[in-house]
Amino acid sequence: MVPKKKKTTKSKWMTQEILNQMDERRKVKRDSQKYNHLHRTIQHKCRREKERGQKPEIHKNMEGPKILQSEIRSAVKKMKKNKAPCPDEIVIEMIDALKDFGIQRLTTITNIIYDTGEITDILLKSIFIALPKKTGTTECELHRTISLMSHIMKIILKGLMQRARRCMKPEISTEQFGFVEDSGT
Incomplete structure (x- = not known):
């Protein structure tokens, strides 16, 4: 048996929580009510994360002369x-x-x-x-x-x-x- 590769995010804004809900949605594909509810929840969270965006990562250990x-x-x-x-x-x-x-x-x-x-x-x-x-x-x-x-x-x-x-x-x-x-x- 080949082990499953762990899912990684394609987009920077996508969280592990969203990925977990996507896996859960995949499992309940046959139950349309649960699927639709999870689908709406995932879409809402994706929109919120995209809008919030991420601040760029700034490395604070940079050395340089003071601004004059x-x-x-x-x-x-x-x-x-x-x-x-x-x-x-x-x-x-x-x-x-x-x-x-x-x-x-x-x-x-x-x-x-x-x-x-x-x-x-x-x-x-x-x-x-x-x-x-x-x-x-x-x-x-x-x-x-x-x-x-x-x-x-x-x-x-x-x-x-x-x-x-x-x-x-x-x-x-x-x-x-x-x-x-x-x-x-």
Whole structure:
């Protein structure tokens, strides 16, 4: 007799509980009432797990130099002004008005996030808005989606991207032109 291979999940969101209920549903296939009840339960749990999603796994044992105030200052300067506020109601102009105090606080927040790997839910929230491409449209295909993301999160990401670019620049060959600053055909 060949032993059965243990079921593993194909999707990251699928839990062992859902897999167990699927096995149970397979066993009661002949009893339509039990089967239908289990089927509805499984579908409900699958939808809930998909909607909840999983936060990406962040390895907290990463070593690296602290984020500098000059990196955050540079990121703030590169941000566009007069943009719509996000769920946290903070705009670039507010951070700009705080001058060195704001840069110092942002650097502290960025280093805490960089060291712990944990980002607060407020910074992760985005508002998605569907804008019609043509006036009076009701179909989804005729809409463009924009998202309003926290300005603080954008600054943090810009600072990290600048750092990553500095590390990657020596690795990119001189023949590479596409999507590289200060190079072109």
